[in-house]
Amino acid sequence: MAESRRRSFAAILDELCLRPAGRPDPFTNTELARVVNALGGDITDGYISHLRKGHRDNPTLQTVQDLAAALGVSPAVFVGGRRARLDEEDPRRSFSAKLRHLFTAIYPPERGPYTPEDVAAAVNADGRYGTISASHIRDLLNPGPGSLPNPRLRHIMGLADHFGLADDHGPQAAYFLDDRLAATVDAELADLMALRDAGVVEFVTRVAAHAPAWSPQLRRQAVRAITQAMESGDARWVFPLKGERLSTE
Numbered sequence: 001m002a003e004s005r006r007r008s009f010a011a012i013l014d015e016l017c018l019r020p021a022g023r024p025d026p027f028t029n030t031e032l033a034r035v036v037n038a039l040g041g042d043i044t045d046g047y048i049s050h051l052r053k054g055h056r057d058n059p060t061l062q063t064v065q066d067l068a069a070a071l072g073v074s075p076a077v078f079v080g081g082r083r084a085r086l087d088e089e090d091p092r093r094s095f096s097a098k099l100r101h102l103f104t105a106i107y108p109p110e111r112g113p114y115t116p117e118d119v120a121a122a123v124n125a126d127g128r129y130g131t132i133s134a135s136h137i138r139d140l141l142n143p144g145p146g147s148l149p150n151p152r153l154r155h156i157m158g159l160a161d162h163f164g165l166a167d168d169h170g171p172q173a174a175y176f177l178d179d180r181l182a183a184t185v186d187a188e189l190a191d192l193m194a195l196r197d198a199g200v201v202e203f204v205t206r207v208a209a210h211a212p213a214w215s216p217q218l219r220r221q222a223v224r225a226i227t228q229a230m231e232s233g234d235a236r237w238v239f240p241l242k243g244e245r246l247s248t249e
Contacts, residue, residue, distance in 0.1 A: 008054060009054075009057055009078055009153065010051060010052055012077060012078055013051055013052050013067065013078070014052045017032060017071070020071055021072040022072050028045075029046075029048040030045040032045070032070055032071070036066045039069055041063075041066030041070070043067075048067075058130070059153055060150045060151070061149070061176075064153065065177075068085070073085050074086070074177070076178035078177075079172075079173040079174050080172075081172075081174030081178050082174075092179055093182065095148075096149050098182055099149075099159065100142075101186065101189070102163045102165075103141070115134070116134040119134075119159070120132050120133055120134040120137055123159065123162055126158065126161065128158070129154045129158030129161070130152075130154045132158065136155075156176055159176075160173040160176065165185065
């Protein structure tokens, strides 16, 4: 499975401690805890030991960000993203803002946006990401005044997986931890939303549903019709689909 090729949180953390950026000596658990706490975090050397050994493997978002700051790396490195830390690494967009954007941008063309219940059911059914409740997803989407969302790593991975943020190695949860990557993904999503608003996504979905039953001649006819419409800008064309006529109007 592709998922098995992604390195574990424990392996990544242990390597970062053994070969830290910007210093010749490895970090001991005690030293790393001291740096995290000096930067305003809250962690014990015992918990770091459990994380490095894989005895605990589901830290919170805040813990991931605190460890990354202490180690001088991007928090995205813990989920397979970039290692280099930017000068202004702290996310400018909150986890909640990114998650709300995914709810708005990504859903099947034949239905409206997902509800928190839909997403919770899908994440829970997968079995790899633990369980998450719809109410918790609502809290992540709209945290109370003065509070920050602090999801656990497996939930972050599950949400990324549900919304199709993936690469060859599994869920691309770095979207939530890397503003540079998020900006790239959001630009692609903006194009997708524009196509959906123009009816293109629904049209392509309908074509894909019928295409397997088409004859070679009808396939060629469809390609010509679509190509001519795209080149001319004329949206009044039609072509037959199983005896029907499908129009872009």
